[in-house]
Amino acid sequence: MSARERWLRKQERSARLAAFLAARSSRNKSLSDKICRYLVNRATAVKPEDDFMRDPLIDNDMGFDPDELDRFQRGE
Amino acid sequence: MPAANPLDPQQVVDAKYEERKLRPGVTMKRTICGSCDIACSVVSEVKNGRVVRVRSSDNPIFRDNICMKGIIAPKGLANPNRIMHPMKRVGERGSGKWEQVSWEEAFADIGTRLKTIIAEHGPEAWAVSTSQWNTGTDHGLGRRIMNHIGSPNWTSGVALCAGNTAAINRFTYGWFPIGDFQNTKCIVLMGHNPRRHSWTPMYTWIKQAQARGAKLIVTDPRRSSSAERADIWLPLKVGSDAAMMFGWLKVIIDEELYDKDFVKQWTIGFDELKKRVDEYPLERVGKLTGCDPEMIAKAARMYATEGPSIIPWTPITDMQRNSTSAIRLQSILRAICGYVDVPGGELLQGFNPDVVNESAIEMHHVLSDEQKAKQLGSDEHPAFTYRGQERFRGPTKKVWGQEYANLIMGCHMTPPSSLFRAMAGDGPYPVKAFFFLGNNPIMSYANMKLIIKAIMNQDLVVAHEQFMTPSAQLADYVLPADSWLERPWLMDSFGWTSTVRTSEKSMEPPGECRSTFEFWKLLAGALDQPEIVPWETLEDFYDYRLENLGMSWEEFVAETDVHFKAPEFRKYLKTGFATPSGKVELKSSALEELGFDPLPYFREDPPTDPEYPLMLFTGVREDGFFQTGHRHIEEMRERHPEPLMFVSPGTAREFKLDEDEWVEVENELAKISIKVAIKDAMPDGLIRIPHGWWKPEMEQGAGHLSGALKYADAQLCRDDEDYLDREQGIPHIKGVPCRINKVPQDRVKVVTVAEAGYAE
Numbered sequence: 001m002s003a004r005e006r007w008l009r010k011q012e013r014s015a016r017l018a019a020f021l022a023a024r025s026s027r028n029k030s031l032s033d034k035i036c037r038y039l040v041n042r043a044t045a046v047k048p049e050d051d052f053m054r055d056p057l058i059d060n061d062m063g064f065d066p067d068e069l070d071r072f073q074r075g076e
Numbered sequence: 077m078p079a080a081n082p083l084d085p086q087q088v089v090d091a092k093y094e095e096r097k098l099r100p101g102v103t104m105k106r107t108i109c110g111s112c113d114i115a116c117s118v119v120s121e122v123k124n125g126r127v128v129r130v131r132s133s134d135n136p137i138f139r140d141n142i143c144m145k146g147i148i149a150p151k152g153l154a155n156p157n158r159i160m161h162p163m164k165r166v167g168e169r170g171s172g173k174w175e176q177v178s179w180e181e182a183f184a185d186i187g188t189r190l191k192t193i194i195a196e197h198g199p200e201a202w203a204v205s206t207s208q209w210n211t212g213t214d215h216g217l218g219r220r221i222m223n224h225i226g227s228p229n230w231t232s233g234v235a236l237c238a239g240n241t242a243a244i245n246r247f248t249y250g251w252f253p254i255g256d257f258q259n260t261k262c263i264v265l266m267g268h269n270p271r272r273h274s275w276t277p278m279y280t281w282i283k284q285a286q287a288r289g290a291k292l293i294v295t296d297p298r299r300s301s302s303a304e305r306a307d308i309w310l311p312l313k314v315g316s317d318a319a320m321m322f323g324w325l326k327v328i329i330d331e332e333l334y335d336k337d338f339v340k341q342w343t344i345g346f347d348e349l350k351k352r353v354d355e356y357p358l359e360r361v362g363k364l365t366g367c368d369p370e371m372i373a374k375a376a377r378m379y380a381t382e383g384p385s386i387i388p389w390t391p392i393t394d395m396q397r398n399s400t401s402a403i404r405l406q407s408i409l410r411a412i413c414g415y416v417d418v419p420g421g422e423l424l425q426g427f428n429p430d431v432v433n434e435s436a437i438e439m440h441h442v443l444s445d446e447q448k449a450k451q452l453g454s455d456e457h458p459a460f461t462y463r464g465q466e467r468f469r470g471p472t473k474k475v476w477g478q479e480y481a482n483l484i485m486g487c488h489m490t491p492p493s494s495l496f497r498a499m500a501g502d503g504p505y506p507v508k509a510f511f512f513l514g515n516n517p518i519m520s521y522a523n524m525k526l527i528i529k530a531i532m533n534q535d536l537v538v539a540h541e542q543f544m545t546p547s548a549q550l551a552d553y554v555l556p557a558d559s560w561l562e563r564p565w566l567m568d569s570f571g572w573t574s575t576v577r578t579s580e581k582s583m584e585p586p587g588e589c590r591s592t593f594e595f596w597k598l599l600a601g602a603l604d605q606p607e608i609v610p611w612e613t614l615e616d617f618y619d620y621r622l623e624n625l626g627m628s629w630e631e632f633v634a635e636t637d638v639h640f641k642a643p644e645f646r647k648y649l650k651t652g653f654a655t656p657s658g659k660v661e662l663k664s665s666a667l668e669e670l671g672f673d674p675l676p677y678f679r680e681d682p683p684t685d686p687e688y689p690l691m692l693f694t695g696v697r698e699d700g701f702f703q704t705g706h707r708h709i710e711e712m713r714e715r716h717p718e719p720l721m722f723v724s725p726g727t728a729r730e731f732k733l734d735e736d737e738w739v740e741v742e743n744e745l746a747k748i749s750i751k752v753a754i755k756d757a758m759p760d761g762l763i764r765i766p767h768g769w770w771k772p773e774m775e776q777g778a779g780h781l782s783g784a785l786k787y788a789d790a791q792l793c794r795d796d797e798d799y800l801d802r803e804q805g806i807p808h809i810k811g812v813p814c815r816i817n818k819v820p821q822d823r824v825k826v827v828t829v830a831e832a833g834y835a836e
Contacts, residue, residue, distance in 0.1 A: 011419035012645045015259055022137050023640045041136040044284075052283045053140040055272055061147045063121060063129025070126070073586065075156035 096134060099123075106133070106637045108567050108579035109146045110560030112702035113209040114275060115567055116141035117637055120582040126150070127561045127582045135637060140280060143273040145702060145712070149561065152709040157772065158542055159556040160587025169532060170550050170778025179588065179598060182553050187602025189536045193509045199226030200450045202509040203495055207232045208434065208485055210514030211540070211557070211592040212565045215617070216434035216482070217609055218513070218592075221600055223443040224608050228451035228462060229498075229507060231490045233520050233703070235460065236395050236695075236806045239486020241403050242572070243460035244804070246468050247664045248407035250475060250654025252483045253422035254573050255386030257281035260420040262291040262378060262385035266317055266406075267392030267810075269300040273699035278388065291382050293375050295320055297693075298722075298764070299757040308375045313366040314693050314762055315811035318398040319678045321405035323361030323369070324376035325353045328413065333380035335414025342648065343411060345663025345674070352675045364678065380413050384420030395695050397808035399801040400459055401676035404664070408676070411660040417646050424648075425574040426476045428641045432621040433478075433568055440480040440488060452503060453494025457805025458670055460489050464803075467656050467666040475647075475654040483571040491805030492521040493795040499530035508533075513540040513592055514557060516704040518547045519768055519784055522793035522807035525746065532778075540595050543708055546770050546781035546788075555595065558585040563593075564629065566618050574641035578633045593617065672803050681811065682798040688743055688813035690727070694765040694789040695809050704768035719787050720753040721816075722764035728754045731816050740817040741765065746791035747817065763814070765789045 024036035046052075098104055102121045109116045109130065117138040121129040127150045132142040162182045167173030193201050204222060208214045210233075222230055232239060242252035257263070263282055270279035286292055286305070294306040295317065303309040312320050328334050329350055339346050358369035365372070379385050387410060393402035415421030427433040440462075448462040458464035465487045469479040482488055499507045510531060518527045531537055531550045539551040548554045565579035585591075593614045600609040611617035618629035625632065625639075632639070652658030656665045668674035697703070700712035707713065721741060723733060733739065733752045740747045741763065750765065758764065769787035776782050785791075792812060793799075799808040 008418055008646075011259065012643075015256070015419040015645070016643055018258065019640055019643050023636070023638070026135055026137065026638045027636045028135070029635075037136065044136045044139055046287070050287070053272070053280060057144055058132070058140075058142060058147060061129070061131070063131075063147075064150050066124040066126040066128050069128065069150060069154045072151065073154040073156055073158075 096131070102128070105580040105582040106578070106633075107560065107582055108565055108577055109142065109149070110210075110212055110565075111145035111149050111152075111706075113207075114277060115209075115577075116143075116146065116277060117577060118142050118146055120561060122582050125583055133637070137638070141277045143276045144700060145273070145706060148709055148711055149559075151711070152706065153542070153559045153561060154586075155543070155708050157544070157708060158586065159544060159554060160589065161556060162588065163554045165552045169537075169552070172549065172777035174554070179555070179590065182555060183598045183602040186536065186538055186553060187599070187604075190509055191603065193535055194225065197506050197508055200229055200447065200505060201507050202227045202511075203229040203231070203490070203499065203507050204511045204513070205231050205492075205517045206511075206513040206515050207234055208570060209234070212560055213563060213591045213593040213614055214513065214596070215566075215593065216438035217596040219438035219440070219482070219488075221596055221603070221605075221608050223439050224605060225603065226443065226447045228443060228448050228488075229490045229495055230488070231492045231495050232485055233515065234484055234486045235489050235492050235804075236521075237391050238389060238394065239484040239489065240394050240399065240460050240804055240806055241389055241486070242483035243465060243487045243489075244400055244403040245407050246465065246483070246487070246654070247459075247661065247666050248404055248655070249411060249416055249424070249660045250468060250471055251424045251426070251481070252572060253410070253416065253424050255388040256384070256420050256423050257285055257386065257388075260285055260290055260384055260386045262293065262382040264293045264379060264385065264387040265296070265302050265306075266387065266390040267296045268388070268390040269296065269298075269302045271301060271699065274697055291378055293378060297759050297762055308371065308378060310365070310367045310371060310375055311759060313364070313811075314691055315396050315398070315681070315808065316365040317393050317396065318402040318405055318676065319356065319361055319364035320367070320372065321402065321409060322353060322356035322676075322678060323358055323365070323372040324379060324409060325349075325405070325412075326356055326358060326361070327373045327376035328380045328409070329353055331377070333377065334412040338414040339412050342653070343660040343662050344657050345661060346412070348675060349408065349662040352677070356678075364680070379409065383413060384415050384418055385413065386415070386420075386422055391695065392810060395807065395809045396811075397679050397799060397801050398677075399806055400803035401678060404676045408662055411662070416660070417648060419645065423643070423645075425641065425643070426647070427478075427481070427571055428568060428574040428576050428639070429477070430622075430625045430639065430641070431566070431568055431576050432624070434485075434570060435480050435482040436478060437621075438480070438482055440482070450505070451490055452498050452507075453491035453805050457491045457494065457800070457803060459667075459803040460486055461491070462488050464666070464670060467669065468654060471654040471656060471658065475651045481571060485570055493523065493526075493800065493805055493807065496521065496523070496527050496530040500526055500533055509536040510534045511538045511540075512547060513595065516545040516547045516768075518550070518781070519704045519770065519788045519790045522790065522795040522799075522809065523745065524784075524788055524790040524793075526795070527790075540592065542589075543772065544776060544782075545704065546784035549776050549781060550778065556587060556589040558589045558591045562586075562589065563591045564614060564618065564633070566621060566629070576639040578637055580633055667803065670803075684813045685744075688815050690761055690763055690814050690816065691811045692741060692743075692763045692765050692792065692814045693810045693812070694793065695767050696764055698766055701768065704770065707770060708772045718751045719766050719769040721750040722753050722755045722758050724758040724760045724762070725754055725756060726760040727758070727763070728752065730760075732818070733816065738819060738821060740819055741792065741814050742817055743792050743794070743812060743814040745794060748788065748791055749786050749819075763816070765792065
């Protein structure tokens with residue numbers, strides 16, 4: 001087996017494991033699912049100082065008041 | 077409402093990683109945002125039967141997949157100008173005179189009139205323009221009805237945005253790949269510029285990959301934000317992407333940087349390709365692209381040696397006269413460098429076998445060969461028509477399990493310009509009924525004047541819409557559409573990936589708004605063929621689609637928000653590729669049989685008229701809008717109050733343009749009004765026109781169309797042969813000659829949202 005083939009197979013195993021973890025993490029029901037979510041969460045979280053997705057518009061959004069939306073929809 | 081001032085940054089960061097507890101009286105639904113076509117998995121919070129907030133998902137694999145268009149959705153969809161009831165035209169077409177009718181009354185009349193048109197002109201006289209991406213719950217049912225009735229004339233915005241890419245990718249390796257951002261080591265962005273609030277997940281993946289050490293190469297005439305953080309930025313001449321890729325191939329082949337084993341075992345046509353590539357020495361490519369040959373070589377080496385690399389889908393090469401060649405060259409680069417279907421490369425995933433896919437629902441096999449042959453445009457520009465994709469039926473069955481794979485809905489389409497010419501009376505046969513759903517056709521394709529003429533020439537025009545768009549203003553019926561907050565959705569990525577995601581219904585649709593599923597079900601009944609759509613409800617239909625899993629829709633939603641198929645990788649080792657030869661076709665046998673050059677090529681710009689000394693490109697989305705939508709949302713309009721033409725400081729000086737000055741941009745087809753914005757990031761001689769501008773607050777109806785006749789970029793988009801891709805018939809909108817006309821500023825009357833009393 002060539003070095004490239006070995007490398008590819010290793011990468012494929014690793015990618016399959018990642019897909020498995022993502023699937024279990026998404027289900028998030030059993031204890032093992034929740035462990036998977038914990039692992040995925042840790043693997044994907046970034047340090048606050050490096051978090052390029054920080055955005056005041058999104059992070060500070062508190063949504064709407066339902067009555068305000070009702071009035072708006074009625075054109076009041 | 078978004079808060080006016082940021083909170084303490086540390087508090088915000090801390091809050092993001094805590095379990096988000098629901099507020100009193102609030103329930104939570106896991107949904108898929110439909111504010112644009114990215115389909116981010118998000119959460120909607122519901123109170124008193126209303127969605128009051130949209131936030132990012134708690135599932136870490138969807139972390140932060142949300143943008144400004146998503147969080148504003150509860151208000152945007154509560155807009156008082158939303159269409160709430162079916163409306164029937166009572167005056168002249170475009171007069172703006174409507175009467176409210178019931179859905180049943182509407183479909184009784186629509187069915188009768190459509191049957192009359194079909195009886196007189198044949199089923200091919202009925203055309204549809206839509207996209208499942210926009211409507212959500214179409215799920216191929218529109219095509220299913222058309223196939224049973226006998227019409228092949230379905231078109232879509234995906235004809236020049238991803239759908240055509242999918243169809244053209246099949247010519248090389250039989251499927252449409254998705255880049256493996258999570259494992260890649262080098263990303264190439266061809267003119268694409270994902271940002272925090274536009275193509276958000278892609279932006280996240282690219283930034284994450286860069287943080288891991290992956291390289292980023294950007295080819296873009298503009299110094300975009302992606303270009304600014306790239307390892308290599310090639311500021312190529314607009315529309316010269318295919319020439320650039322020839323340069324890369326020249327370096328990769330000459331320096332033997334390609335995967336020789338893969339090329340030897342799994343490709344055909346390498347020697348012919350090499351000969352074609354030899355026609356593009358770097359000096360020539362440098363002249364065609366305007367880039368330094370050394371930098372071109374450096375980028376090519378980086379792509380070939382830093383890999384596995386990916387060239388993610390880009391809309392830029394979907395919209396050029398060399399689109400087919402450019403997309404093929406991307407495919408060829410992926411293949412010869414050994415990046416196809418390997419981790420970190422370009423994955424060929426196939427359909428998810430657990431769910432009945434939309435291609436199967438469409439039932440293309442019931443449309444007769446005789447009717448398929450009538451598909452407009454399939455003689456001149458067949459690449460993504462039935463005729464062009466015919467050669468993949470057998471191989472696709474062998475490799476992917478079914479004959480028809482309508483990837484991204486783009487593999488059995490009618491080229492839009494061919495359709496609109498026929499609708500306008502200049503085709504091989506009449507087209508007299510036109511339906512559009514979640515689509516604003518007069519502004520979504522090239523040559524708006526032709527499309528208006530085409531619609532005005534119809535006997536029956538039906539729109540299914542949330543708002544009174546310029547196109548809907550010309551309809552006979554405007555039927556109120558639901559939104560992504562108001563219905564469930566089973567999202568299967570249209571074959572691009574094998575993941576399946578779920579979206580829960582968060583609230584009841586307002587007024588009489590109904591889903592696209594209900595629209596098609598009513599139409600099947602009105603055409604006396606209710607058996608074509610036999611499911612009573614959307615949930616029943618989803619139960620049917622999930623039968624292989626042994627789960628109902630309700631159970632499936634409770635189980636997960638994303639269902640994966642285990643990745644296979646290098647499936648071709650067992651099955652070959654879904655091409656006529658079973659191999660990667662560097663020289664395409666299918667294109668050759670269709671009478672086209674089987675190898676990629678580059679068509680240079682036609683001679684330009686000195687009257688039009690500048691070049692424009694369009695098709696660009698602004699962060700607050702999706703395509704022609706969202707213009708009614710006050711918060712988004714505050715961010716983008718007017719259409720802005722981006723121009724370089726040098727060009728502004730040359731043409732004596734001032735910041736914020738209103739000008740006209742004119743070419744052979746039309747002129748539009750637009751404001752000047754001087755940007756350092758723009759190259760001299762090139763101007764950027766934003767896509768899809770109209771103003772809902774302006775006068776409606778024919779002759780006005782809510783400002784579309786004043787601002788819409790589609791008026792400047794040409795569809796003559798010099799400006800169409802030969803194989804696909806899609807327009808070239810990345811480099812169209814134009815000029816800027818100065819206009820007296822005192823004649824410019826700007827009507828603001830507030831002045832018009834709209835949505836106040």
